Amino acid sequence: MDEIVLKIADISRKMRRLIIEMLSLAGSGHPGGSLSSVEIIASLYFHIMRHNPSHPLWRDRDRFILSKGHSCPTLYAALALSGYFPMDELKTLRKLESILQGHSDRLQTPGVEMSSGSLGQGLSCACGMALGGKLSQEDFFVFCLIGDGETQEGQIWEAAMSASHYKLDNLICFLDYNKLQIDGRVSDVMNIEPIVDKWRAFGWEVMEIDGHNIKEIIEAVDRAKEIKGKPKMIIAHTIKGKGVSFMEGRVEWHGVAPTKEEAERALKELEDGTRSNQGCIWKGIA
Ligand SMILES: Cc1ncc(C[n+]2csc(CCOP(=O)(O)OP(=O)(O)O)c2C)c(N)n1
Numbered sequence: 001m002d003e004i005v006l007k008i009a010d011i012s013r014k015m016r017r018l019i020i021e022m023l024s025l026a027g028s029g030h031p032g033g034s035l036s037s038v039e040i041i042a043s044l045y046f047h048i049m050r051h052n053p054s055h056p057l058w059r060d061r062d063r064f065i066l067s068k069g070h071s072c073p074t075l076y077a078a079l080a081l082s083g084y085f086p087m088d089e090l091k092t093l094r095k096l097e098s099i100l101q102g103h104s105d106r107l108q109t110p111g112v113e114m115s116s117g118s119l120g121q122g123l124s125c126a127c128g129m130a131l132g133g134k135l136s137q138e139d140f141f142v143f144c145l146i147g148d149g150e151t152q153e154g155q156i157w158e159a160a161m162s163a164s165h166y167k168l169d170n171l172i173c174f175l176d177y178n179k180l181q182i183d184g185r186v187s188d189v190m191n192i193e194p195i196v197d198k199w200r201a202f203g204w205e206v207m208e209i210d211g212h213n214i215k216e217i218i219e220a221v222d223r224a225k226e227i228k229g230k231p232k233m234i235i236a237h238t239i240k241g242k243g244v245s246f247m248e249g250r251v252e253w254h255g256v257a258p259t260k261e262e263a264e265r266a267l268k269e270l271e272d273g274t275r276s277n278q279g280c281i282w283k284g285i286a
Helices: 002-026 031-036 038-048 069-082 087-092 122-135 154-165 186-190 195-201 214-226 260-272
Strands: 063-066 142-147 171-177 205-210 232-237
Touching: 002 031, 002 038, 002 069, 002 087, 002 214, 002 260, 031 038, 031 069, 038 063, 038 069, 038 142, 038 214, 063 069, 063 122, 069 087, 122 142, 122 154, 122 171, 171 214, 195 205, 195 232, 205 214, 214 232
Parallel strands: 063 142, 142 171, 171 232, 205 232
Antiparallel strands: none
């Protein structure tokens, strides 16, 4: 396990650097929520999921739906590092005719399972895929990542209801619980607490982890896979802007790209590795 954790920590640091480079080159995008979801997406693509970058539409693959589509730079970094497309494409983020649009586009990017960005829709799509897998007796898992601000969307709760109604135990969702949304604290805009009780009441198996702790992410998915008869929600406590000192926990970095100078500062910090390996002290910070 230690070796796997070290490998994913190293990939996570690379992904953070790529996110900063991509956004700085593009001059726009969403660093905060991209950086908070790095360890979750890295663990999925580099250890947990069954997938084949040479055959993005391989029938038996596990599916990943990035419901909070504005965080697509994290997904693009994982897909490029996995080999779905050349690393050079990352330089074209948000350019006209690029395969990497500012919100994930299933028709442009190999490996992207759903076009997303309109918040609230991804979990419904993940439910449909999981139900389809069950009906055709296939054994793939569907993973989904939603945001805490996104949790305020009504459609999330319709999906939550249907997932347990259809006993979708092949559906494993992560909540990137970074406590901030576009313009403030989630608890001030529209409080989602008590979030564990809510998902439990909707019939889900719920776990709580530090979303930057790779070992906890892997162990939670292992446990989730064993639990039959209901969908699984992993509440991952995270830090928005994680890994870059001047972005961490700062709401103004939700949707602003770093300047060249800011990007250089961030890259230096990530190169030193002084911050990106620290976990998230999550108990009691909701
Ligand atoms: C339906 C819809 N309404 C509004 C938006 C604009 N929007 C983009 S990101 C965002 C905040 C999302 O917050 P959260 O889910 O917590 O994302 P994170 O903090 O992880 O970036 C909003 C309101 C949108 N993309 N879709």
